[in-house]
Amino acid sequence: MSTETMVQQFPLFINGKWTPVESGETFDIINPATSEVSAKVSKASEKEVELAVQNARSTFESGVWSNKTPEERAQVLMQFSKKIIEHAQEIVYLEAISSGGTLRKLAGADIQQLVLCLQQTVKQALEYKYVETLPVVTALGPSRNQLIREPLGVVAAITPWNFPLVLAMWKIAPALMMGNSIIVKPASNTPLGTLKLAELAVEAGLPPGVFNVITGPGSTVGEALVTHKEVDKVAFTGSTEVGRSIMKQASGTVKKVTLELGGKAPAIVLPDADLEVTIPGILFGVFFHSGQVCESGTRLLVHDSIYEEVIAKLAEMTKKIKVGNPMDLATGMGPVVSKQQMDTILSYIESGISEGARLVCGGKRAAGPGLDQGYYIEPTIFADVQNDMKIAQEEIFGPVLSVIRYSTEEEAIRIANDTIYGLSAGIWSRDVVKANKLAAKIKAGTIWINDWHMFRMDAPFGGYKQSGVGRELGRNALDEYTEVKHVHTALTNENDQRAGLKLIF
Numbered sequence: 314m315s316t317e318t319m320v321q322q323f324p325l326f327i328n329g330k331w332t333p334v335e336s337g338e339t340f341d342i343i344n345p346a347t348s349e350v351s352a353k354v355s356k357a358s359e360k361e362v363e364l365a366v367q368n369a370r371s372t373f374e375s376g377v378w379s380n381k382t383p384e385e386r387a388q389v390l391m392q393f394s395k396k397i398i399e400h401a402q403e404i405v406y407l408e409a410i411s412s413g414g415t416l417r418k419l420a421g422a423d424i425q426q427l428v429l430c431l432q433q434t435v436k437q438a439l440e441y442k443y444v445e446t447l448p449v450v451t452a453l454g455p456s457r458n459q460l461i462r463e464p465l466g467v468v469a470a471i472t473p474w475n476f477p478l479v480l481a482m483w484k485i486a487p488a489l490m491m492g493n494s495i496i497v498k499p500a501s502n503t504p505l506g507t508l509k510l511a512e513l514a515v516e517a518g519l520p521p522g523v524f525n526v527i528t529g530p531g532s533t534v535g536e537a538l539v540t541h542k543e544v545d546k547v548a549f550t551g552s553t554e555v556g557r558s559i560m561k562q563a564s565g566t567v568k569k570v571t572l573e574l575g576g577k578a579p580a581i582v583l584p585d586a587d588l589e590v591t592i593p594g595i596l597f598g599v600f601f602h603s604g605q606v607c608e609s610g611t612r613l614l615v616h617d618s619i620y621e622e623v624i625a626k627l628a629e630m631t632k633k634i635k636v637g638n639p640m641d642l643a644t645g646m647g648p649v650v651s652k653q654q655m656d657t658i659l660s661y662i663e664s665g666i667s668e669g670a671r672l673v674c675g676g677k678r679a680a681g682p683g684l685d686q687g688y689y690i691e692p693t694i695f696a697d698v699q700n701d702m703k704i705a706q707e708e709i710f711g712p713v714l715s716v717i718r719y720s721t722e723e724e725a726i727r728i729a730n731d732t733i734y735g736l737s738a739g740i741w742s743r744d745v746v747k748a749n750k751l752a753a754k755i756k757a758g759t760i761w762i763n764d765w766h767m768f769r770m771d772a773p774f775g776g777y778k779q780s781g782v783g784r785e786l787g788r789n790a791l792d793e794y795t796e797v798k799h800v801h802t803a804l805t806n807e808n809d810q811r812a813g814l815k816l817i818f
């Protein structure tokens with residue numbers, strides 16, 4: 314069998330079944346660990362967007378899912394979570410051959426997050442106030458006032474390549490649980506796992522047409538979804554640049570949008586930090602998943618008094634991170650997602666050198682047995698970075714840490730907030746009272762104290778400033794996937810008791 318024939322082909326998933334595209338066009342999925350073609354995926358056009366939207370809309374209007382009770386929906390979603398566990402191995406494989414995520418990350422964190430996200434969303438949705446009766450206001454006359462939560466309709470979810478499944482699930486779980494239909498457009502590098510999820514959801518009992526996946530370029534398929542008049546909401550995770558464009562495009566039909574965008578998180582090391590905890594914590598905060606995490610701690614602000622000591626210890630400990638094939642359990646850092654991403658990261662490293670930052674370690678493609686064909690980059694640390702340098706202001710989305718010196722807490726806070734982003738931040742200190750006081754001064758949606766990358770499925774996640782609009786996860790996410798309707802019922806037949814009539818009679 315030739316390699317070509319072994320490559321799995323993936324059509325679209327529309328209305329509960331695998332759906333080929335009319336043009337027959339496909340695009341290649343490249344394994345970042347080897348640069349080989351690992352799968353072929355259908356390239357949708359606007360025609361298929363139309364088909365997916367019409368199916369999602371008619372399914373929504375039919376009430377087959379939108380009229381189900383929360384308990385009935387919960388049963389299907391719990392079944393869906395079981396299917397994910399049963400198919401975990403295949404899901405991990407599909408993610409690995411497209412995203413380059415390590416086995417340790419995919420099997421050790423992502424699968425659990427998918428299951429926990431579904432289970433936690435179900436739990437919160439069962440406690441959710443779908444109908445709330447407001448306290449009586451006598452000025453309105455005898456009446457009852459209720460707030461009723463209803464599904465929005467058709468949701469388009471547009472997702473990035475770094476955590477393809479986890480970030481899709483943050484949208485799929487609340488959208489489905491609240492009764493919406495959803496169309497997911499995954500990033501072109503990483504659609505395989507999301508396609509599999511849609512198939513598993515239908516096997517779990519989700520009616521056809523409720524969860525659809527279409528694959529293809531953001532510039533055509535994504536735009537067609539964002540501007541479609543039958544799409545009620547766009548839930549987007551990706552770069553701030555594309556987020557801005559989505560916000561503009563969505564304005565034509567005044568769609569609801571939630572945007573989870575970029576970050577350039579500051580990690581502040583106070584002079585009293587316990588370096589035994591802080592050094593590995595900083596490295597996990599920035600090098601996990603080869604730095605391709607929106608909330609990574611990429612700007613490290615270190616106090617004068619411990620500056621050189623921290624840099625030396627970081628460089629020493631970085632040597633312990635094994636860069637290698639993601640399928641090897643010994644690997645701590647796999648490849649970056651694509652050649653394009655690798656080139657972008659390398660050009661940022663060049664820019665750091667030319668702007669005068671001091672390269673402490675890394676700085677080039679990683680070499681070694683089995684690495685030559687993949688997109689591997691050495692974990693890279695720059696010291697003596699000024700906060701106005703490009704490497705401190707722009708999101709690199711790769712394994713590059715910028716270390717900045719500060720001498721007072723006021724200066725640290727000023728530098729921490731001197732960014733267009735506000736997704737996350739961190740503080741390393743033995744004094745948690747002081748750390749909490751500083752946390753209050755940082756403009757960011759999530760703050761970690763003596764930790765990093767810790768998510769709870771019941772705590773909202775999202776950005777201040779240009780890191781986003783709205784929140785995912787937790788109870789806030791359920792609100793984001795509903796409309797609220799106020800129903801006022803007059804509870805009298807006596808006209809002289811109606812507050813409004815005397816205004817004109």
Ligand code: NAD
Nearest residue numbers: 472473474499500531532535536551552555573574575607
């Ligand atoms: P990207 O913005 O390039 O693409 C994201 C998605 O948008 C993809 O599916 C892409 O096909 C689609 N897209 C591109 N152009 C479009 C257009 N004109 N209209 C509609 N859709 C379009 O982002 P990426 O490179 O896939 O992911 C990396 C970025 O995502 C980083 O900036 C990172 O910070 C961000 N991110 C943010 C979060 C968060 O929660 N805040 C999480 C992960 C990643």
